[in-house]
Amino acid sequence: MPIICDEDRKEASIVVSACLAGVACRYDGQAKTDAGALRLVLEKKAVALCPEILAGFSSPRPPAEIRGGDGFDVLNGEARVYNKKGEDITDGFLRGAQKLFDFVLENGITEVWLKAMSPSCGVSEIYDGSFSGRAVFGCGVTCALLRKNGIKVVEIP
Numbered sequence: 550m551p552i553i554c555d556e557d558r559k560e561a562s563i564v565v566s567a568c569l570a571g572v573a574c575r576y577d578g579q580a581k582t583d584a585g586a587l588r589l590v591l592e593k594k595a596v597a598l599c600p601e602i603l604a605g606f607s608s609p610r611p612p613a614e615i616r617g618g619d620g621f622d623v624l625n626g627e628a629r630v631y632n633k634k635g636e637d638i639t640d641g642f643l644r645g646a647q648k649l650f651d652f653v654l655e656n657g658i659t660e661v662w663l664k665a666m667s668p669s670c671g672v673s674e675i676y677d678g679s680f681s682g683r684a685v686f687g688c689g690v691t692c693a694l695l696r697k698n699g700i701k702v703v704e705i706p
């Protein structure tokens with residue numbers, strides 16, 4: 550995770566999913582670098598954050614999917630997040646989403662760029678909870694919390 554200094558916080562008005570900025574924080578231990586997101590971070594216009602790392606998960610870690618709905622349903626207590634080992638890791642996902650949202654509020658962030666398909670960051674589609682590669686309409690837990698509170702989200706493939 551990049552070190553965030555107070556100066557960076559002051560200048561930045563955007564948060565980006567950390568994996569988009571070249572941070573190797575994904576479940577598979579890799580990054581998913583997007584040139585635009587990385588440039589924003591290097592120019593100090595954006596701060597890179599990963600809700601799952603903020604929650605205390607490590608990288609690599611077992612993949613996770615939402616079962617029974619999408620991020621909004623998780624927030625409402627109607628769906629849960631499981632990893633591929635069958636462990637219920639919903640509480641961690643909620644904690645990470647809240648930590649990222651707290652940062653957004655405390656630092657006057659107006660826009661968040663989120664990595665597509667993630668059970669935390671996904672915006673328009675996520676996997677269906679069966680770990681079979683099937684996608685369904687819906688967003689991740691962090692995306693849902695941001696949207697619920699009126700924060701603009703931008704989906705990055």
Ligand code: SF4
Binds near residue numbers: 568664667
């Ligand atoms: S998609 Fe979101 S939760 Fe997943 S590694 Fe990237 S920043 Fe972290």
